[in-house]
Amino acid sequence: MGKHNPERAMTEIRREFGEHGGVCPCISRSSTFTVMEPDTMPEIFEGLRGPDKGGCFLYSRHFNPTVDVLARSLAAMEGSEFAACTGSGMAAISCTLLQLCHTGSHIVASDTIYGGTHAFLKDTLPQMGVETSFVDPSDTEAFEKAIRPETKVLYTEVLANPTLKMADIPALSKIAKAHNLTLIVDNTFTPLIFSPIALGADIVVYSMTKFINGASDVIAGSVCASKDFILQLMDLHTGRIMLLGPTMDPRTAFDISQRLPHLPLRMREHSRRALAIAKHLEELGAPVQYPGLPANKHHDRFKAQMNEEFGFGGMLTLDCKTTEKANALMSHLQNKENFGYIAVSLGYFDTLISCSGSSTSSEIPVEDQAKMGLSPGLLRIAIGYTGDLADRLSQVERAVKAVGLV
Ligand SMILES: *Cc1c(COP(=O)(O)O)cnc(C)c1O
Numbered sequence: 001m002g003k004h005n006p007e008r009a010m011t012e013i014r015r016e017f018g019e020h021g022g023v024c025p026c027i028s029r030s031s032t033f034t035v036m037e038p039d040t041m042p043e044i045f046e047g048l049r050g051p052d053k054g055g056c057f058l059y060s061r062h063f064n065p066t067v068d069v070l071a072r073s074l075a076a077m078e079g080s081e082f083a084a085c086t087g088s089g090m091a092a093i094s095c096t097l098l099q100l101c102h103t104g105s106h107i108v109a110s111d112t113i114y115g116g117t118h119a120f121l122k123d124t125l126p127q128m129g130v131e132t133s134f135v136d137p138s139d140t141e142a143f144e145k146a147i148r149p150e151t152k153v154l155y156t157e158v159l160a161n162p163t164l165k166m167a168d169i170p171a172l173s174k175i176a177k178a179h180n181l182t183l184i185v186d187n188t189f190t191p192l193i194f195s196p197i198a199l200g201a202d203i204v205v206y207s208m209t210k211f212i213n214g215a216s217d218v219i220a221g222s223v224c225a226s227k228d229f230i231l232q233l234m235d236l237h238t239g240r241i242m243l244l245g246p247t248m249d250p251r252t253a254f255d256i257s258q259r260l261p262h263l264p265l266r267m268r269e270h271s272r273r274a275l276a277i278a279k280h281l282e283e284l285g286a287p288v289q290y291p292g293l294p295a296n297k298h299h300d301r302f303k304a305q306m307n308e309e310f311g312f313g314g315m316l317t318l319d320c321k322t323t324e325k326a327n328a329l330m331s332h333l334q335n336k337e338n339f340g341y342i343a344v345s346l347g348y349f350d351t352l353i354s355c356s357g358s359s360t361s362s363e364i365p366v367e368d369q370a371k372m373g374l375s376p377g378l379l380r381i382a383i384g385y386t387g388d389l390a391d392r393l394s395q396v397e398r399a400v401k402a403v404g405l406v
Helices: 006-012 040-045 065-078 089-100 115-128 140-146 169-178 227-233 240-244 250-284 299-305 323-336 366-371 389-402
Strands: 082-086 106-110 131-135 151-157 182-186 203-207 221-225 315-319 352-355 378-382
Touching: 006 065, 006 250, 065 082, 065 221, 065 250, 082 089, 082 227, 089 115, 089 151, 089 182, 089 203, 089 221, 089 227, 089 240, 106 115, 115 131, 131 140, 140 169, 151 169, 169 182, 221 227, 227 240, 250 315, 250 389, 323 352, 323 378, 323 389
Parallel strands: 106 131, 106 151, 151 182, 182 203
Antiparallel strands: 082 221, 203 221, 315 378, 352 378
């Protein structure tokens, strides 16, 4: 199998021009669509004439032309057959899991995942009779050992949030195939850097709120999968996106479509700066973790799976050990050095800094945080690409020295 080249694939699909030949596509905001001949309406409802079959659109909770433009670009980027867009990353994740799991089903999931996903698996799905076993994402054998006869899904992030542990996607794919399971991968931290479908994943989910949109001004998600699975999600009788209704607004789809073409440029620059800052912190003796540093435990596994031209991503961590020290460093970085903002989320053009244990991972009980190797003083830093890089290196150096981290 040749390596998937996401950047090439994104330009190979049919260009969508605007109504008057505009270089931007138009925004099709209609909630409903005219049927020219009355006898086509029943055929549309039977699924015989939908846009997937070259036919017409029906209603925008089902398919919408502008949302479709974005979905096609995402499918090309991921190398998946089809894609669907949703109103949030959590909608993409929860609808996908609810489509695949029913009362009595079992899931094996990474224990180091986004807090909302963890809460959904640990607290919400059990109320519907779906149980999850949590395992270390870097321990492939642990996934296999946790499989039961009723297991339906293996679930992981490639680069774990926030401990930056790496999952071995090709190995997990082999296990999933051997046991007839669906491997779902959340690639939110590493779009373009990893192409999980080419590595053997069945379904890729995204929070497009982060790097893909890149401007921290919309909440959005997507599911990239086979055509068959996306049509299941959109089924008029049992489709979880169609019936639970977390639809993407066409205006949001347009905004993201206009930013997707420069995602490759942005990812390269996030990676270049994060590597420079991580190296500088390492030289200063700071407790930095970044997958691009050869000393990082997961460096080799990352390299084996990455699309090299996009680098090692924009996420690094600094373990300040205690919440007090983490807070002092965040405050210094924001208020004295103007290095970035104390805020959750990631993938913005400015740097965002948060203390995971007391923010995005706070849904995870403290005992479980300790088990997954999440220290209460772990700062997650999502490196942006604004400002002069040499200034950034001086700012971070002054800050870690001021709080006594080095
Ligand atoms: C933010 C995030 C989500 C949730 O996405 P929303 O768009 O906020 O619903 C899921 N997974 C990861 C890895 C995230 O960072």
